[in-house]
Amino acid sequence: MIVVSVLVGFVAAVLLLPTVSDVVSLVRLLLGHRRIALTPPAAPPRxxxxxxxxxxxxxxxxxxxxxxxxxxxxxxxxxxxxxxxxxxxxxxxxxxxxxxxxxxxxxxxxxxxxxxxxxxxxxxxxxxxxxxxxxxxxxxxxxxxxxxxxxxxxxxxxxxxxxxxxxxxxxxxxxxxxxxxxxxxxxxxxLKRRVGLxxxxxxxxxxxxxxxxxxxxxxxxxxxxxxxxxxxxxxxxxxxxxxxxxxxxxxxxxSLRQSSSQRQRWTAGKLTVLGRLITRLIGSAKIGPAQKFDALAELTAPGPVVHLGLVTALALLVAVARPPEAAILLFALGASLVRFAIYTVAGLLVQPHPLRCAVAFAFLPLYMVWRLGAAFAAAKMLGNKPWIRTARQ
Missing domain, CATH: 3.90.550.10 (Spore Coat Polysaccharide Biosynthesis Protein SpsA; Chain A)
Incomplete structure (x- = not known):
């Protein structure tokens, strides 16, 4: 039970980082924090x-x-x-x-x-x-x-x-x-641009x-x-x-097959960068705590579909294992999806045909399972492995 609680708690905390960072950004925005606008030069840039x-x-x-x-x-x-x-x-x-x-x-x-x-x-x-x-x-x-x-x-x-x-x-x-x-x-x-992140x-x-x-x-x-x-x-x-x-x-x-190597490369590359540069990022004297936290949130974020897959899998694990902290763990997992849900709905509403796009999300459960598999398969590409080009139509 302890192992389940620690595992789920750790992953939930990582998945919550982007949501927490955006909440902090909204608070900073309400308090009047803005990126300073500079005057553009007369001639367009070369x-x-x-x-x-x-x-x-x-x-x-x-x-x-x-x-x-x-x-x-x-x-x-x-x-x-x-x-x-x-x-x-x-x-x-x-x-x-x-x-x-x-x-x-x-x-x-x-x-x-x-x-x-x-x-x-x-x-x-x-x-x-x-x-x-x-x-x-x-x-x-x-x-x-x-x-x-x-x-x-x-x-x-x-x-x-x-x-x-x-x-x-x-x-x-x-x-x-x-x-x-x-x-x-x-x-x-x-949002990041408005608050200077x-x-x-x-x-x-x-x-x-x-x-x-x-x-x-x-x-x-x-x-x-x-x-x-x-x-x-x-x-x-x-x-x-x-x-x-x-x-x-x-x-x-x-197709899923066409995008397989691309998704694996993205995941493996991001994890490789995180492992090599996280200490340099955290120890930087040139950026403040808000930027460090937001960058850490970006680097650890698995992507919305993998995020959803992890939450689903861990929620099922909690439901089966029933640790004493089950309610807290399930709440944390659910809360981590709020940001994903808000941005997805917002992105849906600005589409030319939002209803057709909404219907496409019926494919999401299958895609979620596949993306989880691709994410775990990315382990074989960790480090400086050769680039595999995505197949062209």
Whole structure:
């Protein structure tokens, strides 16, 4: 009984961290705590779009075309594709679409993080204000650059664009993904921005100021370079803001099989970063307790679907074992779902067809079981394991 109580109590406490952090943020907001707004410069920032690509001949042209079509001064932006160990026509098609292309051939150190670090060493960053990382399977909204410019000055900050679902009506998985993305970007991350807390970096749509790169460099080489950068920059006191109106779109996996390696990589990468950098984060003298607590909540959060699966499994365990603290444990588990429920409903209500999206959640129980399995399977990917690309349609 003691083992059950300790286990469930510990997991419930971890799952409660994001809810507690948001409650603290709301209190700070009510007390008048706001992020200080800075006056943007007269000229729009100079942007360098880096597109790491490995054998992306099917999608690279549409990505580059979207960058060429930005409603942004042509003299203030550049698009550079990094053809990383490609054996297809990625480089040729990228150039035909209008981008500069760097070809990298390094079989010993492959992968997106290494390719970006290599490309950054090739670029004259003194002529750039912010570097924007765009995945090759992505289409960028025409107003992405304008939205980023409205958040200027950008050189000493990092930003995360709204990484939205390009195919939200393809099935239950894609509809749920669109709802959860809206809940995060339009509500959860918006709250963080208002009170001056850092939003997570998500790999695709990251915008990193060149003063940040000059001071702190690109030192993220795990399979989850986005979470590694988020933790390193947060520890150093670098502001990271979410930009709701700076949108980019990529296709969400339509099937469980297609998304399996991706979900395992996300989970394993996040846990790897947490294990390596948690002491540095907690011991940082450059950020306050609220930011440390919120970053810890982000790094330990398993994601909403896995969160729901853990609560369900642990609630069943408590119901069967019936420890003396059962009522308290069940209350804590239930309370940890409040944040998830609020943001999900909020994300649902802003969808063009909320009823259809609500019906998609009938698939949630099956998806929850599968996601739990994928999360536990992620253990085999802990550490610096090779990246496995998600299968393309």
């Amino acid at each position: 942007l360098l779009f880096l597109v790491p690509a490995h054998n992306e001949e099917k999608l690279i042209a549409s990505c580059v075309h979207s960058l060429m079509a930005l409603r942004y001064p042509a003299e203030r932006r550049r698009a550079v594709v990094i053809a990383d160990n490609c054996t297809d026509r990625t480089a040729e098609l990228a150039r035909q679409a209008g981008a500069q292309c760097l070809e990298r051939h390094d079989r010993q150190l492959p992968g997106k993080p290494r390719a970006i670090a290599w490309a950054l060493s090739q670029q004259p960053l003194e002529d750039v204000d912010s570097v924007v990382i765009i995945d090759a399977d992505t289409v960028v909204d025409p107003d992405f650059g304008v939205s980023l410019a409205q958040a200027a000055p950008v050189t000493h900050k990092a930003f995360q664009g709204y990484f939205d679902v390009r195919n939200p009506t393809d099935g239950a998985l894609t509809r749920m993904a669109a709802v959860l993305a809206a809940g995060n970007y339009r509500f959860a991350y918006a 850092n939003a997570p970096l998500l790999g695709n749509g990251m915008c990193i100021g060149t003063a940040v790169l000059a001071t702190h460099g690109w030192n993220a080489f795990t399979i989850a370079e986005d979470w590694e950068l988020y933790t390193l920059y947060t520890t150093q006191g670098v502001p990271i803001e979410s930009l709701e109106r700076a949108r980019l779109y990529a296709e969400e996996a339509r």
